[in-house]
Amino acid sequence: VPATPGTALDTEALRTHIAAALPDYMVPSAFVPLEQLPLTVNGKLDRRQLPAPAAESAATARGPRSAQEEVLCGLFAEVLKVERVGIDDSFFELGGDSITSIQLVSRIRSVLGVKLSNRGIFETPTVARLAEKLGSGQDGDGFEVLLPLRTGGDRHPLFCVHGAGGLSWPYSSLLKHIAAEYPVYGLQARGLDGSDARIATSVEEMASDYVEQIRSVQPEGPYHLVGWSFGGLVAHEVATLLVEQGAEVALLANLDQTPFDESWTTDEGYTQPTERDVLETLLDFVGYDLDEIRSQPLDHQRAMELIRGRDSALGSLSEQHITAFVKVGVNNHALSDGYRPRRFDGELLLFVSTVGTDDPEARTAASAAAWRPHVAGRITTHPVHAHHGHLLQPEPAAEIGRVLLARLTSVN
Numbered sequence: 001v002p003a004t005p006g007t008a009l010d011t012e013a014l015r016t017h018i019a020a021a022l023p024d025y026m027v028p029s030a031f032v033p034l035e036q037l038p039l040t041v042n043g044k045l046d047r048r049q050l051p052a053p054a055a056e057s058a059a060t061a062r063g064p065r066s067a068q069e070e071v072l073c074g075l076f077a078e079v080l081k082v083e084r085v086g087i088d089d090s091f092f093e094l095g096g097d098s099i100t101s102i103q104l105v106s107r108i109r110s111v112l113g114v115k116l117s118n119r120g121i122f123e124t125p126t127v128a129r130l131a132e133k134l135g136s137g138q139d140g141d142g143f144e145v146l147l148p149l150r151t152g153g154d155r156h157p158l159f160c161v162h163g164a165g166g167l168s169w170p171y172s173s174l175l176k177h178i179a180a181e182y183p184v185y186g187l188q189a190r191g192l193d194g195s196d197a198r199i200a201t202s203v204e205e206m207a208s209d210y211v212e213q214i215r216s217v218q219p220e221g222p223y224h225l226v227g228w229s230f231g232g233l234v235a236h237e238v239a240t241l242l243v244e245q246g247a248e249v250a251l252l253a254n255l256d257q258t259p260f261d262e263s264w265t266t267d268e269g270y271t272q273p274t275e276r277d278v279l280e281t282l283l284d285f286v287g288y289d290l291d292e293i294r295s296q297p298l299d300h301q302r303a304m305e306l307i308r309g310r311d312s313a314l315g316s317l318s319e320q321h322i323t324a325f326v327k328v329g330v331n332n333h334a335l336s337d338g339y340r341p342r343r344f345d346g347e348l349l350l351f352v353s354t355v356g357t358d359d360p361e362a363r364t365a366a367s368a369a370a371w372r373p374h375v376a377g378r379i380t381t382h383p384v385h386a387h388h389g390h391l392l393q394p395e396p397a398a399e400i401g402r403v404l405l406a407r408l409t410s411v412n
Contacts, residue, residue, distance in 0.1 A: 061086030063308060064127070065316035066142050067149060067172035067186075068134070071111060072127045074176075079104045087127040096125070108134075113152025113180035142169070143193055143321070146213040147186035150175055155412060156250075157183040158224045158404070159214050161231035161238065164336070165281060166192050166328040169313055170228070170392040177401025182224075182408060187213060187234075189332065194324045199331050203339040207237035211245075214238070222250035224408060228391060230332050232257030233339050236374070240344045250411040253349040253404060256388050258370045259341045278329035279303040279322075284389040286310040347377035349407055351400060353388040360385075 038049035061084075064070035069087055076085040080094050091101065101121040108116055114134050124130040147168050149160070158178060160171040168186025178184060187210045191199035200206035214223065223242055227235030232254035239249045276298050280290055286307050293306075300322045308315035317325065352367045354360035364383045371379055382403055386396035 062088055062128075063315050064313040066131070066313050067147070067169040068112070069127055069131045070169070070313040071172050071175055072108070072131055075104060075107045075111060076127060079107060085127065087131075089126060091121060091125040093125075096121075110180050111150075111175045113150045113183070115152075143167075143188065145188055145190060145209070146217065147188050149184040149186055150180070151183055153179075153181040153183045155181045155183070155408075156222060156224055157185055157218055158226060158251075158408065159185050159187060159210075159238075161187045161210065161225065161227035161235040162189055163229040163231050163281075164329050164332040165189075165278065165325055166332065167314075167325070170285060171226075172313075173392045173394060173397035174401045174404070177398055178405050178408070182405075183217075185214075185217060187231075189328045191328045191331070192321065192324050194320055199328060200335065203234055203237050203335050206335070207234055207241055210234065210238050211241050214242075221248035222411065223247060224251040224411075225249065226251075226253040226255065226404065227257065228255035229257050229388065230336050231255070233259070233336055233341065236341050236344055237339070239346060240342050243345050249344075249346050251349065251404075251407055252344065252346060253351065253407070254371075255351045255391050255400065256353045256367075256384075258367055259374060260337065260339060275326045275330070278326045281329065281389065282307060282314060282325070284387075285392070286312040286314060287390065287393060341371075341374040343374055343376055345376045348375045348379045349403070350379055350381045351391070351403075352381055352383050353391065354383045354385050355387045 032051055034051075038046040040046045064073050064087055073085045073087065076089075076091060076094075077083065079100055080091070080096055082094060085094065091104065096104070098118075102118055104121055105116050105118050108114065112134070116134065120130070120133065124133045149168070149172055160168055160174070162168045163170070166189030168188045171184065171186050175184060189200065189206070190209070200209070221242065223239075225235045225239055227233070235252060235254065239252045242249050279298055279300070280293075282303060283293070283306055284290055287310060288306055296302075300319050304315065304317065304319075304322065307317075348371060350368055350371060352364045354363055357363045360383050364381045368379045368381050382400075384391060384396050384399060386393065390396060391400065
C-alpha cells in the first residue's frame with residue numbers, strides 16, 4: 001500500500017479499512033511499513049528480504065474491558081497454553097487450529113453457558129469480536145444493578161452480592177467452577193454511574209432494592225445467594241427479607257464477613273476508610289503487592305496505571321467510574337458499621353480466610369460463633385488459605401466454586 005512520500009503509514013486506519021472489507025480471519029495480525037519493497041534483479045518482489053512482522057507487544061495489547069471479556073481472555077490463554085491474550089489477538093495467529101478451536105468452544109459453552117458453534121471461532125477469532133457476538137443477554141454498560149454474568153442454564157440462578165466497592169465483576173472467576181446449567185447474576189451498588197442521589201443510605205434499603213432485582217429474574221424460590229466481604233452482610237439481609245416474604249432460601253453463602261463488633265469503633269486506631277484505602281482495595285484485588293506502594297502517593301491515575309498492568313477488566317474503568325467507586329466504597333464501609341444483622345431462619349455456609357493466623361481452627365470457630373446469634377439453622381464453615389481481598393482470585397475461587405457447586409447440587 002503506497003503512502004504519501006515523507007509521511008508515516010497510518011496502520012490503524014489501514015487495519016480498520018481492511019477489517020471492514022474482510023472477515024476477521026483474513027485481516028493481518030501485524031503491519032510493517034516499508035519505505036520501498038525489496039526487489040530481485042528481475043524486478044520482482046524478493047520475499048526473502050521482507051522483514052518478519054513483529055507481534056504486538058504485551059504492553060500495547062488491549063486488556064479486557066468487561067467481566068465477560070476477562071473470562072474469554074482466560075479461556076483463550078488456557079486452551080492455547082499461553083500466559084496472556086489481549087482482546088484483539090487472533091486465536092489462530094496465536095497458534096490455534098481446528099482442533100484447539102473445538103476445545104475452546106467446549107470451554108466457552110461450559111463456562112458461559114452460551115450457544116456457540118466451531119464456526120463462530122473462525123468468524124470471530126478475537127475476544128473483542130467474540131464478546132460482541134455473544135452479548136450478555138442484556139444491553140448495559142457493566143454498571144447496571146443486576147449484572148448478568150451468565151444467563152444460560154435451566155436451574156435456579158446464583159445471585160452474587162458485591163463487596164464494599166460495589167462491583168460484582170470479580171465473581172466472574174467463579175464461572176469456570178459453577179456448572180453451566182446455573183445462571184449467575186451479580187448485584188451491584190447504585191451510584192457507580194456517579195449519581196450521589198442513588199447511593200443507598202442503609203443496608204436494609206440496599207437489600208430491599210436487591211430483592212426486587214432478584215425477583216425480576218426469578219419470581220419464586222428457592223433462592224441461592226452469596227456475598228463477599230461487605231456483600232456478606234447485604235446477602236444476609238436479602239435472605240432474611242426473602243424468608244419473611246414466604247420464599248425459600250436454599251443457599252446463603254458468606255465469603256469471610258463477620259457481623260458488626262463494637263470493638264471496631266471503640267479501638268483507638270479505628271478510622272473511617274479514606275479514598276486511598278478504597279484504591280488500595282482495587283489494587284489488592286488484582287493481586288498487586290501493596291507493600292510496594294505504601295510510601296508512595298496514590299491517586300486515581302496511578303491506581304489505574306497499576307491495575308492496567310495486571311490485565312484486569314477493572315483496568316477499563318474511567319476516572320468518572322473510579323471517583324464513583326471511591327464514594328460508593330466509603331459509603332458502604334459506613335453502612336456496615338451501622339448494620340445489625342437480624343436472625344435468618346435458615347442455614348449459612350461460611351467461608352473464612354485463615355491467612356495471617358497461627359490457629360486457623362480458632363479463627364474459623366470465632367467467625368462461626370460471631371454469626372451464631374443471627375442464624376437459626378446450621379452454620380457450615382470452610383476455611384480458605386487466602387487473603388480476604390484475594391478470595392475471588394483464580395486459586396481460591398476454584399476452591400470456593402467447587403464447594404458452592406456441591407452445595408447447589410445438594411439443595412436442588
